[in-house]
Amino acid sequence: MRAFREAVEAHDLDAVVELLAEDVVFTSPVVFKPYTGRAITAAILRAVAEVFEDFRYVRGIGDPGGRDHALVFTARVGDRRIEGCDFLHVDDDGLIDELTVMVRPLSGAQALAAAMGARFEQIADAARAQENPA
Template identity: 80%
Template sequence: MRAFREAVEAGDLDAVEALLAENVVFTSPVVFKPYPGRAITAAILRAVSQVFEDFRYDRELTGGENGRDHALVFTARVGGRELSGCDFIHVDEDGLIDELTVMVRPLSGAQALAAAMGARFDAITKEAEARAAAAS
């Protein structure tokens, strides 16, 4: 999805958040349980933007029914570990992201990502709670 890619590449996390549907479901590459909702998804994306170093998208693929499925292939580093991954995005009928699934490899990169995000997860949760309260 071009708008998401451009917002991420520009570091415009407010624009990224504006592209998320209220009922978006984020599926992490390192946690089994999906995270439902805009507030937690935005907080996770804000944190990961601080964790990833030298992040760049390399390819963009679009397909699926009505062109609503997208894959953005990326590379980055986390704590000195190289990783590659893919953001799988589905958009709803309004053009907002309602599913965001991230996958990364190799295992050493996924482990570095899990450790870095795990260390921030209390702050991520607090930010999400504050955002959800402000939105209601």
């Protein structure tokens, strides 16, 4: 999905969030249970943007007019290089209703899990604040 890729590459996380359906399902590469909802997905993506270094998309796969897209990326978490893929599905309104991320190698996934786990409370707080603005 071109808009998602451009927003991520521009580090425009507000634009990324606008592309998410309210009921988006986010499947993490390091957590068993998927997360549902725009608020938690946005909080996770904002934290990932802090964790990933040297992030860049290297290839897009999919039919430009279709509903399923794959964006292959490389990044670094600490001293671990990661290769991964964002799998996107869009709904009838053109919003992302499924986002699945896969990464390799195992040592990179473990580094990502540790870095994101250290931010768990911050992520949860950010999601609650977005769901219940003051």
